[in-house]
Amino acid sequence: MRLLRNFSLKYQYFADELTQLLKEEQSVSSAEKIHALKGEAGTISATFVQKISLAIEKNIEQKQYQKAIKDSQVLEQELHELFRHIPEVIKQLAVTVKPVTNTISEESVDVISLIKQLYQHLLSNNIKAKAIAMQLAPAMQDSEIKQRWQTTETALAELDFELAADELLAVAGILNINLTES
Numbered sequence: 001m002r003l004l005r006n007f008s009l010k011y012q013y014f015a016d017e018l019t020q021l022l023k024e025e026q027s028v029s030s031a032e033k034i035h036a037l038k039g040e041a042g043t044i045s046a047t048f049v050q051k052i053s054l055a056i057e058k059n060i061e062q063k064q065y066q067k068a069i070k071d072s073q074v075l076e077q078e079l080h081e082l083f084r085h086i087p088e089v090i091k092q093l094a095v096t097v098k099p100v101t102n103t104i105s106e107e108s109v110d111v112i113s114l115i116k117q118l119y120q121h122l123l124s125n126n127i128k129a130k131a132i133a134m135q136l137a138p139a140m141q142d143s144e145i146k147q148r149w150q151t152t153e154t155a156l157a158e159l160d161f162e163l164a165a166d167e168l169l170a171v172a173g174i175l176n177i178n179l180t181e182s
Contacts, residue, residue: 007044008086011037015076022060022069030068031060045137047157048130049078085131111139112177115168119179122156122165129156129164145171 014037021030038053052075059068114136121129133156140149148171155164172179 004044004086004090007040008083010040011079012083015072015079018056018075019069019072022065022072025063025065027060027063031057034060045134045153046082047153049075049082051157052078081130082134085134088131089135111136112175115172115175115177116179119165119168119172122161122168125161127159129161140171145174148174 014033018030018033021033034053034057038050038057041047041049041053052071056068056071056075059065059071114132118129118132118136120126121132133153137149137153140146148167152164152167152171155161155167169179
């Protein structure tokens with residue numbers, strides 16, 4: 001939870017600072033800043049921020065500053081969306097997320113509920129699925145489901161809702177959660 005709060009505070013004005021560095025074509029400073037963001041975004045499972053950060057980093061390496069500036073506008077929108085959901089995620093983490101095992105206990109009912117909500121959002125191609133996935137990420141570290149969960153997150157980051165839904169079905173199967181019942 002502290003990690004999310006610190007991320008939010010640290011990167012609140014990031015896009016403006018990065019854009020200024022890019023306009024001044026300060027490749028070293030801008031590359032260092034975007035590289036740090038890319039790593040921290042990965043740490044908190046903000047794969048969509050991590051992905052756009054990688055694109056900006058490559059543009060900086062290739063001295064394509066105008067392209068990097070355009071991508072930084074997309075990054076600003078993604079960060080804004082992420083920051084909007086962080087308080088909700090922190091609240092959910094404080095109350096509901098417990099380590100998940102193959103046998104779901106009563107304590108993990110909220111995790112099951114979030115998985116079901118995520119599945120419904122994926123089926124309807126609803127971007128709110130990203131926020132729910134962020135809430136679930138800490139609970140999805142069990143070795144049997146971790147790889148499938150990472151594939152789910154990656155598909156969602158790429159807005160491939162169909163693949164994300166398929167992978168989430170596999171995760172739910174491992175956890176003995178029926179997502180197809182009405």
